[in-house]
Amino acid sequence: MKNLRNLLLFSTLAAAACNSGNRQTSAEDSTAIKAIDSAALAQDISVLASDEFQGRKPFTIGEDKTLEYLTKRFKEIGLQPGNDTSFLQEVPMVEIRSVPEGDLRIAGKTGELKLTYLDQYVAGTKRVQDRVAIDKSEMVFAGFGIVAPEYNWNDYANLDVKGKTVVVMVNDPGFYDSTLFKGKTRTMTYYGRWTYKFEEAARQGAAGILIIHDVLPASYGWPVVRSGWSKPKLDLQTADNNMSRAAIEGWLTQESAKKLFQLAGVPDSVMDQAKHPGFKAVPLGVTASLALKNKTRKSVSHNVAALLPGSERKNEYIIYSAHWDHLGIGEAVRGDSIYNGALDNASGVAGLLQLATAFSKLKEAPKRSILFLALTGEEQGLLGSEYYAAHPIFPVKSTVADINMDVLNFFGRTKDITIIGKGQSDLDDYAAKAAEKQGRYLVPEANPSGGWFFRSDHFNFAKVGIPALYPGSGTKSLAHDSLWAPDHAAAYGRDHYHSPFDQMDPSWELSGMVEDVRFLFDVGVTLSNEDKFPQWKEGSEFKSKR
Structure with missing residues (x-):
């Protein structure tokens, strides 16, 4: 270059x-x-x-x-330093480089599905541990993975996912139905963000969460997901070393999700059903196994602040x-x-x-x-x-x-x-x-x-x-x-x-x-x-x- x-x-x-030209007419x-x-x-x-x-x-x-x-x-x-006598504000972070020990293995009564890292799935963890794993974790399709009382929507209603791996869709119902959420203006709510879905799965006690990628509702292609997750991830340091988060967080390609539903004997039209009010989560009758080896490093990054x-x-x-x-x-x-x-x-x-x-x-x-x-x-x-x-x-x-x-x-x-x-x-x-x-x-x-x-x-x-x-x-x-x-x-x-x-x-x-x-x-x-x-x-x- x-x-x-x-x-x-x-x-x-x-x-x-x-x-x-200069169309600015400010008096400045x-x-x-x-x-x-x-x-x-x-x-x-x-x-x-x-x-x-x-x-x-x-x-x-x-x-x-x-x-x-x-x-x-x-x-x-x-300009003057923005942080007392310094131009820098320390931001304590932790870096985690997660490397899968093998394929993501999904086992069902009729066979096993092995998914390849980066090509078919990505996964990482926020937990500051040398190794995290899910072993034969029951999988549940939980629609959008949203709990939104103000929109009368709860994908986790009457559902116990403690120790399980939830599979959810990206975005929110308003993307598909103008009468739901902020669909009238086709505006995504925070409930549609992948960050929220990981947070909610942790609140529900899930051991793992996998988001199904789809180009239009995500607004970016799989190469963006792949490139972002192929590198070490950073997070802010927390008192509990993020042990409150799900052990495994990641994404599946659309094709991989369809293979998952096929193995589970569930028609992939279940994703369309999940777009409508009243949808109930579907236990898939299959299990997921994946282990990640992690290299962790705590250090300090910096914001730069200058004051006038x-x-x-x-x-x-x-x-x-x-x-x-x-x-x-x-x-x-x-x-x-x-x-x-x-x-x-x-x-x-x-x-x-x-x-x-x-x-x-x-x-x-x-x-x-x-x-x-x-x-x-x-x-x-x-x-x-x-x-x-x-x-x-x-x-x-x-x-x-x-x-x-x-x-x-x-x-x-x-x-x-x-x-x-x-x-x-x-x-x-x-x-x-x-x-x-x-x-x-x-x-x-x-x-x-x-x-x-x-x-x-x-x-x-x-x-x-x-x-x-x-x-x-x-x-x-x-x-x-x-x-x-x-x-x-x-x-x-x-x-x-x-x-x-x-x-x-x-x-x-x-x-x-x-x-x-x-x-x-x-x-x-x-x-x-x-x-x-x-x-x-x-x-x-x-x-x-x-």
Whole structure:
């Protein structure tokens, strides 16, 4: 792979955006706004996504290089350490590398099914033990694996799964039926997330849980699952070493699940039955056996925090967040094993640095303080933001908002800008005004059934009541036809996302990234100079937290 940090690339990318125009009509001084430019974004992305940083996985030399680079950049910008005298917040984690001792063996009265690791199933554990196993564990198909009283849904009703292995489907019933959950707007609830399903299985006392993969309701293909589970997994350290979790957590391919049902003598139409109210869990009459050998290592990763103190209300804080981590070195694909994470999320961190630069160049300092927060462990389950939310540097009640960046626009300027979770909070109103200044408008995410609002770090801020804004790229290209933006987004998801091919590309049109970061700058400037706190809107599940 070529090292892309060179002046020729910077010049190429800058030229691509130099004539992008400026629809921003903010009264803020132009020096600050113009500090956000394509050449600076390209330089930071190229450094962070270079092979030298080895995919920026926590606990690796890639973390060391990332922390050094970000600390240096924030100092150059002129910001203060965000955590007392340090730019770093320690995040205690544990790394677990799980290796199956053999196939996943499923035994029934009529035979045995042997499933191959990575090709047909993946599995791991959160338990900090040298070895975990399920041995002839009874298997139960438990529908979606959801307990949701507010939706009158309980897949575990009258079901004892202690010591058993549950098999469940991804997403929630609203994906299939508009009358169920948030199906009217095709919006996934948190009950549809795989993280919830693992948590609920543990609460129910299950020894193992396997989620059936399906491309559309999961919103990603099996290669994404495979690549994510082929590497060591990280988690936050806990007092009980996660012994309260199921011993085995994993996924089955759709084809493997059908073979499982065939062995059990259960028609795979049972998955359709599970989509309707009143479904009862089905004991499968087969058992699962699997053992994992684990190598565990406890260590400390880090969030990076830089502060620009406010001029009047220093004890009120606006957070800009972006995760710095990616997947590190993993399974080789076409000879490349470094998962560089250029868009995911070197682009967001580059945006964070450009925002810090712009705020530092304002003629008048913002009245409220601005915290620029580069978070660790997002790819491992939003760990850095989870830790910050539980151990905030600054009080939650004094935090005005979180504005999160994750995978920025790489295909040019757009007429619109996507707000993921649109309708959740008053921040939408601030975003609408900022977009209008650029001659743009807001749209909701195209596929809310993908559960995107639960898939980046802003979610952990929302869970503790802090209004969170999570913008995505626009969908209507300003310079190209109507398929340009969605086709580029789809190609990224198909060919680059969570693969070694998420690399810096000279063909990117960074004019859209520039405009989107300037949009977020406008939102933050407005918030920073007010004295009111944005609130959650009626109907938001987070309203009661504020």
